[in-house]
Amino acid sequence: MSWEKIYQNWANFEELDSDLKAQLNNLALSQAELEDAFYAPLEFGTAGMRGIIGPGINRMNIYTVRQATEGLALLMDLQEPEIKKRGVVIAYDSRHMSPDFAMEAARTLAYHNIPSFVFESLRPTPELSFAVRHLESFAGIMITASHNPAKYNGYKVYGEDGGQMPPVHADRLTEFVRQVDNPLQIPVLREEEVKHSGLIHIIGEEVDSAYLKKIKTVTVNEKLVAEMGKDLRLVYTPLHGTGRMIGERALRQAGFEKFVLVPEQAVADPDFTTVKSPNPEDPAAFEYAMKLGEEENADLLIATDPDADRLGAAVRLPDGKYQVLTGNQIASLLVDYLLQAKQVAGTLPENAVILKSIVSSELPTAIAKSYGVETVNVLTGFKFIAEKIEEYETNGNHTFEFGFEESYGYLIKSFVRDKDAIQTLVLLAEVAAFYKKQGQTLYDGLQAIFEKFGFYQEKTTAVTLDGIKGAEQIKTLMSGLRENVPTDFAGVSVVYVEDFDTQKKIELSSHLEEPLNMPRANVLKYYLEDGTWIAVRPSGTEPKIKFYVGVVGQTFDEAIAKVAKLEADLKNLTQE
Template identity: 60%
Template sequence: MEWKDNYNTWLNFDQLDNDLKSDLEQNKGNESSLEDAFYTSLEFGTAGMRGIIGAGTNRMNYYTVRQATEGLALFIESQGDKAAERGVAIAYDSRHMSKEFAIESAKTLAAHNIRAYVFEDLRPTPELSFAVRHFKAAAGIMITASHNPPEYNGYKVYGEDGGQLPPKEADDLTRYVRSVTDILSINTVSEQEAKDKGLLKIVGRDVDRVYLDYLRTVTIDQELVDRQGRNIKIVFTPLHGTGKMIGMKALEQAGFKKVSLVESQAEADPDFSTIKSPNPEDPKAFELAVEQGIKEDADVLIATDPDADRLGMAVKTAKGHYEVLTGNQIASLMVEYMFKAHTTNGTLPSNSVLIKSIVSSELPTAIADKYGVGTLNVLTGFKFIAEKIKEFEATRSHTFMFGFEESYGYLVQPFVRDKDAIQALLMVAEMTAYFKEEGFSCFDALHELYHQYGHYKEKTISITMEGMEGTEKINNLMNTLREQAPSHFGNIKVCKVEDFNEQTRKTVHGDESIDLPKANVLKYTLADGSWIAARPSGTEPKIKFYMSAQDDSGVVVVEKLEAFEADIQKIIDKG
């Protein structure tokens, strides 16, 4: 049907939710808005779905949530009765409609006699990943839009191992979701009926206690924390999200005594009223934390995003102000501290491995090499790190030590199978204590790494292209980059081209295949070791360009990045 037919079907549906009907009435006459809401179905991909809340097939609402959950129920049923009996764990964050969407998911599962374990209140994404494993559930659902603006919400699906679904399973699930075409008439049961039948179980503190017990294993050197935990001054902001309760308990449990919350950002707020964007990648998200840090002379400032799977930090410089670090810099500091601590304690296994995404910095690789730790590169998406952990457990070929993505996601211990900002919170606090005891700040320690390994500097350009035209522009841009591959960036020759969709690697020595799943990513490695990558987002109408420059000089790496960015902008302007 054309978008107008879809719109009229919804408008004339006599059982349409009242708020959604009101949304349609308010948009009468606004054809561009209505077309965007109805021209397609909200895309359900490998990372689930994410979109603006409102009426329409291309929006997050009760009906699109039911469609996704109906597809999940069919997917679980296809695996047999035992899978259905294991149930589904469901958690949600602080966004508009998050709790409602969580309950709606449970009601839809209940119509298939599939039990749902729904958290009593807000919980972080990593705790949902943990809960799937704790309950031995067949799957998990997390209602969150991560760090997107307030008008968004989203729906992420987790497999039985607590990780987001790998490609094959994600494709199977997507087919089931897309097979549900009449989304206005999906069967559900009432919330009370689901509870009466034992198909909706409210959970919370029992899972918190076990998760907190596992969090004790994140600390490497408890004696260090016992010595320094009362001295380290930490300012923590959960950015109006889910990180406060578990984060504060975890820090207290570990032994960090001087933790102060940014109170105006400590309570859940779906409008994120004190910040423009609840994204710890954005230095502006730290403005209130910086004010508080200056007053308290804090050693470190830490922020978690709304669903507490990503973490950012700001460190005090020699001049006394605070600098927000990149995800790559945070990971580099963690890797240096963790591997040094394990080496000192004699707890670093000989088959240790670091796992990172293909668009993350190579500085952690250089650090890992020094400690005799291998590095494995995987596609962007923490599910690929989780997949490798599962493989290592089965084969015992390697011991997982740390996983990260440049986009501020880290995992220390594999009792969670996704990014875990609560684990990262503990590790940042511990490494800050270590560097302070050694007479360094984290800022000093980072520059010591540059002194040892050379300067590495990364930057990501994220370009939003909304609507149908935006999708077409992104596709055209990727096609152009494939068909007319650049020979130079910043006057430095491209010596290797990797096309992860075609699974090919082209070098001056010939072509070879890439042993990774297909992904719409292009990566160009330059003669000096620097690299540039292009990747459309899987959850947002964006295309991202990742750049990494390396050199012995900190000034030169900045100049290289500026030259790379100028060349990328020329490509975008032409595209």
């Protein structure tokens, strides 16, 4: 069916939500915007379904939420009655329409006689992941667009292991979603029937308490925190999102007393008024925290994104100013402290393992190796880390110690199967306390790591290519790189390339091929003769193509210069 026909169906639908009808009338004034809203349905990517809020099949609205949930309900209808009765946990963040989307999902499930457990108010994504396993539910739904701008919202589906659905299950779910021809006609339980149905259960403090009890186990050296926690000066900003309630309680519970919240950003705000983007990867998001940090003489600044699965940090420099760390640098500090503290305590297992994505730094790999700990790489998407955790807990081959992605996502304890900024908040504060006891800062600790292992530097750049034309540009770029394999970047020869779509590792000089033992993914990774690596992948949730660069130098300046040369060379790819 053409997009024009789909649009007419929406425009002629008499029962269309009144707000969406008004938005659709405005949208009709722009042919390009109208086409973009209806040309294709939202897809499930590495982090679920995400899009701009508004009318259309390519937008987040109550009908596309119903459609996604209808697919999940149809999948659950095939299960045994006892499995189906386990229901679905639903949580949501501080974004526009999040509570409404959560209840629309619950009403859709209720029509299929599937119980849901809906949080009474906004909660972090990691708590949703925890709640799925804690309540022994069949699945979970998180309404969030993570760190995207205010006009976005999204929908993540979690499996019974508490992890986001991996491709094999997400693809099956997508098949059921696509069976729904018309999202406008999906039946839901009427509001007047909800109270009497007994199918929608409101949850809150009981799950909060259980989650916080598990958070206690994140602290490695309780004696250290008891000694230094009352002196560590910490500034925390939840960036108008879900992190405040649980994060504040988690810090106090661990023993950190001298932390302050950024007042302007402590209140949930769907417009994220004080920031251009509520993204802890962006140094601009720390503007208010830095100002407060200087007033408080804070040792550490921490920011969590709106659904509190990602965490960023800024460390104090010798001149008293603050520097925002990269996700890879935060991971390196956490891995070094965690493995060292466990080794000293005698609690580091012989079969310990850390997990990371293929586009993340190799510095934590070098650190882990120095402690005799193996590092295993997985595809981008925390669902793949969750899969490995489940595998290791089943076969006992490894003991999970830490998992991370360069995009500011970390996991310390496996009671959650997704990125967990609340766990990380507590552990990073402990790391800062460790260095403070020695009269040092986290900046000093990072410099010591560089001096010991080499000056690793990484850079991720993303080029946004919107709409139908942008999607074609991304497709053409990826196919071009496959058809004409680059032999060098910035004058440095490529030794071999890994193509995760064809699942082949190809050595350029000999043309020898080896299989890659990983799932398929539209990712290319190049390894250069000087130890540099470069990866290219389209985003699974945004209209972007991402370029990742990782280098190591003998000095900081050398590493920075390498990154700059490669970045300039890669820029040409999207301009050709």
